[in-house]
Amino acid sequence: MNEQNPVTTGRTATWAMEQLVQALAEKGITAADPPVRLATLDEVPAADLADVPESYAVLRVDDEIVVVSNDEIGLRCGVLELADRVAAGEDLAGTTPFAEQPAVPVRGVVRSFSSVDEDSPWFHDRRFWTEYLTWLAASRFNRFHLALGMQYNYGADRHGATDNYLCFVYPFLFDVDGYEVQAEGVGADEQKRNLDTLRFIAAESKRRGLKFQLGLWNHAYDYGRDSVHRYPITGIGPETHAEYCKAGIAKLLTECPDIDGLTFRVHYEGGIPDDKHEIFWRAVFEGANSVGRPLEVDMHAKGVDQALLDAVDLPNLSPVLSAKYWAEHVGLPYHQASIRAKETAKPIPPGHELKGITEFSRRFTRYGYGDFLREDRTVDLMFRVWPGTQKLLAWGDPAIAAGYGRLSTFGGSRGVDFCEPLFFKGRKGSGEPGKRDPYVREDLRLSDNREWTKYRYGYLLWGRLLYNPDAEPETWRRHLRATYGEAAAHVEDALSPLSRILPLVTVVHGVGGSNNGYWPEVYLNLPISSRVESPHYAADTDPPVNWGGVSPFDPTTFYAIDEYVAALASGSVSAKYTPLEVAAWIERLVDDGQQALDRARETADESDAQVRRVLIDLEILVRMGRFFAGKFRAAVDYSIYRTTKQVSALESAVEACQAARDAYAEIPGIVDGVYQPDLRFGIETSEHGHWEDRIPAIDADLAALEEELKEATGTQQVTQLAQAPARPATAGVDHKVPASFDRGKPVTLSLDVVEPDVIGATLHYRHVDQSKPWQQVPMELSGQTLSGTIDSEYTSSTYPLMYFFSVQHRTGGQALYPGLAADLSNQPYVVLGSSTVTG
Template sequence: MITNPPSASRLVISRDTADPVQSAPALDWAIGVLTERLATSGIGVAATGPDASAHVNLITEAGAAEFYSFETSGDGPLTLRASDSRGFAYGLLDVADAAGDGADPAAVLAGIRTGDHPAAVPVRGIQRDFANVDHDSAWFHDRDFWAEYLDWIATSRVNRFHLTLGMQYNYSHDTVTDNYLCFAYPFLFDVEGFDVHAAGVDAAEQRRNLESLRFIASETVRRGLHFQLGLWNHAYDYGPESRERFPISGLDASNHADYSAAALAKLLDQCPGIGGFTFRVHYEGGIPEDGHELFWDKVFTAASQSGKSLEIDMHAKGVDGLLLESLASKPGLHPVISGKYWAEHCGLPYHQASIRAREAARPIEEGADLRGVTNYSRRFTRYGYGDFLAEDRPSDFMFRIWPGTQRLLLSGDPELAAGFGRYSTFAGSRGVDLCEPLFFKGRDDTAAHGARDPYAASDLQLGVRDWTKYKYTYLLWGRLLHDPDCDPRIWRRYLADTYGAAASAVEGALSSLSKVLPLVTVTHGASGSNNLYWPEMYANVPISARIHAGVPVSVRKPDPRAEKLGISYAYSVHFDEAARGDALIEYTADEESELIDELIIHDTDDANNWGGISPFDPTLFYSVDGYVDDLVNSRLDARYTPLEVAGWLEDLVRRGEQHLSFLRTAQTDGGAPDQAQLRRTVLDLEILARLGTFFAGKFRSAVQYSTYTATKDVSLLARCIATYRPARDAYAEIAELAAGVYQPQLMFGKEPYEGGTWADRLPSIDRDLAALRAELDEAPAGTPTSVVDDPPGRLADPGIHHEPPTAFDRGAPLELTVTGGSELAEVVLHYRHVDQAEAFQQLAMTATNDGYNATIDAGYTASSFPLIYFFAIKDRSGQQAVVPGFEPGLANQPYVLIHSSSRKGFHS
């Protein structure tokens, strides 16, 4: 609200209240934030007043969404121009950012960066999941929580809030107990004409749930954000193995689609703040894929008939032409496909040059009605952008960063965040949703194992404000997606307010150590599933091949449920044994550990140990065994090696440790404005540093073991053990650091690999080391080899230059040239369409007087897809490089993307 203080120490905001843009609620909210911020400096905000110290004049003009600009004229007022209410709100928030203690209004305006301020990424989303009725009802119904939370993400320039319901369960894979709000409609209201109810949920509880949802949506919109409701599940019955706490009655196959359509229509009527829906349309959302377009056509029709303009976001996995055709024919609906950025994890900011071979399309098997599209004909859509980025595509596309890599520890690297700000619009994509920290906490009805707040130490607990630990993460995410070149003073102001004299060290340590887990994710793709693979609390994949050399434990002691349902990981060991009913199998501790290993490595073809695990980007990175095989056979190519990755990890840890030494002292001296947050941060940094040491050691020891296997040089096996032991010790230190501070059962699901703590992982690591020692004791003497002592290094300075064309013409040859490189022995062009169903093509470049050239033929460019390409080069000494390749910060795109001159695109 604008006040009119009598003092001349005030700032006048002049806006046209008759203009619907300038009178939007988002401006009222932004002016309220500005007023509160300036009040701390004794400055008032007024609507009028000739005696005011400074003026900001608002002028509406046509332009791109969210665009705003500042201009000044001598000593005159500051002019803020924008095309929409969100642009004006951001401009006013810039004024609030410029306010400092004791500043006068003129000084505040003098601190504004004039010029244009476009939004780099159209969609900058935060996604929050309701995963557990016992954990999440508190924040869901807490009005104060929403005020603080939404204020922070909105001021951070996040422009989309995605509230997710039902995402925590995968139909046909998971047994379900806590189904609260999963199939959401009967938990919100009754639908006329249908006798559908959720047991135990009365009319008063329905009203309370609906009122809270309506409040969340309206408060989101009031701050200028888009409110997206994720209805990720449309199953009403999770199968005979499930024991729902709130069973739903009144539905069967005959009325399921009609009820869902009618319920969606009522939801839109009752909750007007909804701006769009996200649907999981493949079988894991509860709808069999054979004939799925019939169900979804009714739901889409109901959305269209609401008369609202709605974004309909279909999770990309399994989307086919039938669904796109159904959606395209519905007025008022804006079609969007959302793909996974790095499988169900968070990798580096670039997009994988290729997906794993395991993700290639396969012929549909007989009887695959439930999942024939997802697991067979369009399997390549599961973990990336698939074939959805054609320039003439019929729908928009965006990405989602899933919570597999990191859920608990604080992270914040401006360099990585800026990278996501540059590459979330890859090939014309709209942007990205980020699954926020603590996502899936309490999944699978695991609230009995501990509170949602992850801390056991009472002085570190935050309760319903647990999200505030991650304010820095949200701030970097929103600001650097909005502007990858954002002024560092924005986040440094927050760091100083929170950490005081330790701010610079916190920034430096987090910047280095926040890269550890994304790098591990890219290079060690143990599983695309967030359920199975959690690098932050790593369930150990063994280095020794001996552990899985015999008959798998799942074959020796099968679970009848797996045989009955054909579920690859249904036989896993539950914390909640009662939930397994008649299928309960007794496993020894060693069998349980072996089973967990087996479950994880089943997601890499033909792997039985660490060496066989594929990277998530096998075009740019070697697997361990692939590297060793090429090394011993003298056929190395330019891919990045596991030893290089180990070196990068060690360097990240080394740089982080330079700041940690200061922070260890700072956390005990009591000088930080928020000493508890400093302690939380330092502990997480200590853990990240040791994770970096652990994974670096694992990569090195795995290479030594694989080379021993290939050469029978026993000294390499001894070196493997010697390298592995300190890596193991680093992991053990994490367990010691976390004990008594974090809860002993940090549950993000009911399986052992989805919860527990770091101490639970140590027995598997020790078992691996014991197996390696047993191999060493039994190994016959072999012939020493020097194959790993001095492999060819990376060519540090390729000595070539390439200027990418601005575009290519479809159906015309595309010539690519590089200059320089007179000392090179080989330059090979690697290229493909921006279609993950395809493999890279290779073309040896021809030497010219001043460099090299190659021509992509006209048949290949006669496509609606953009192209990506890179060069693999080798000098006469055998050193190789990828060009462009990675820069030291690992935040760039290591290949070139080029569009056609016919590009039209699909833009909102």
């Protein structure tokens, strides 16, 4: 090793080599044979190394293995790959050359401190941090985001705040000269302990090559409303708020030099009213800038306007906007082709200045990338995957993880932060001492702050496949074999399809964008029957508030249920995916998962606690899949009945709803005495509870359908709906994507017809701007080519274009092109940049 090279001798490279030495020692090997050496490209110019940061190559040079990279993260990736192979029992002597490069520049994990009762133990547990951060590094993440104050939404939480520990962070860490601001009950010793812990976390993150991002999601010192703070903040008022925070952020960055960046929630839910928000934030940004070192300032994109972008324009600050990927949930890997109609911009009503920008004039920034992806933008954008869909159960689908690896850089964005499992556990004052571990059964409990270890496989898939979506399966199968033994392949084959179900349900059943109100994993029932009211969901979905009226989160690609039935009635079914197709997909995933689960049970060593945990979760996911498939089918049948008065359709709805109910009702028996009877991720109805709690509402809906059927029996049918033409097996066309388009010039897009049944197509297009609607133009057939043109006025824009085709067949069926692949993990449209950028 060249002692003069700061890359090969830096703290991350040194730490990585220590991990390799440790892996060898655990196998009884005192020194690597052949020896491993670190080098940069100027030292080993023959290395096949991509000119991309964090790339690496592993070579055989004479009698050595040489790991080559031009940065420490690349060296870390290569060395830890070797350590992983050693741990799996492989002989380094058999190492052949290989190289990799990252697909996604930012690959982050977010952990939230949400409860003083449940989170303080892990926060101060240095053994936990050592193990946890090591696993993140080995999984090839390169950023760790510790989120403080994320658990409350100022101005949006109906009951204010109680557990405000570390929410308004500064007085919990230190005193600020010139101010008498205190968190009552927090003395100097506790402040010092908190600050020392924060320094430790930052330093250990950096040592492992993880950029340390500190999230300060709240800047309100008093949540108002009915708040009874456990740690009241004193000595501050409106007149000193901004200047205190300016001084506080400067001191924080000085006291904790390993902070690489700061994440701020800059809209009203972070405690600062939208009206004139740039004044407060300019003071905070000036405080950060005054420290004199480069810092990334990650602004949560919701509600960001030009005034905020101007406020952060300071020499030491690199601003980044972080948008939500699929609202506050985990969806399929592609980005929604359109947002719900509910998310469009609206005029600001008088008296709503607190949230005017976020909720009204720029509402379209709440749950997606909004209008931030112009090609001439001056601020980078990245994504954050929120924890609404699945908080608790095991997850593991290489197809979806690889899809995120391919699509997290959508529109030239930088990458993604993932909110980890158990996120928001104990949120909003719902936490209790000793309740972080969700298990109550003694043989399944994960004590000593090791709850995260249940999810090692999920972390590994996300990190490795964000780094390289084409990674060899052996990348994760080594871990599966070490964890599940002979059942490893079957566990993989069960988890993969079953893990795809809830992201699919989330995309199609967009009943609530907020994770506060919609938790598909422990689903709070939305009724199918129009006779049952559901006030819970009324705030975040348009009427009618039942299954038939719910918009998908992507209404361009998927039909809502009533919308689909109306199209059936009018004979105008388009190429969008129907709820019956979604039900069939879920049923296929359940069948595949159930068969693999049966095989896993035959081979699994159920004396192992982790094996038992994953088998239980797989059983739950099977029932959840059957439940949602049944609900989709029942809701379509009910909508048909409401449209036609066809009693047989109502009979089918009752039958499908009964089957869904029966599947869901099996879950409490599976988890009896396994999980906490009240899984508390917050105080709202759908943020806590148990599967058993949800059954009465499901039963009430079923009873209402049965009553309606009883009344309808013997009545006369009004109309009969024709069946929709079947979707063609293939689109029947090919398309060559142009290299780019020229701004201000028309762009013609063509399809080659490869199947004689194709009789026409429509080109759908828009700017990569979620505030704008889709346009469409019929395509003209000439010989075996269909062509459609986007006019020059539309291409006179600084936005990239996105487009897809709906293809008509002679049978009357239609297909989407490119559409969704069988694994649901691709992008069903094309994104095309301009020659101004690509040239």
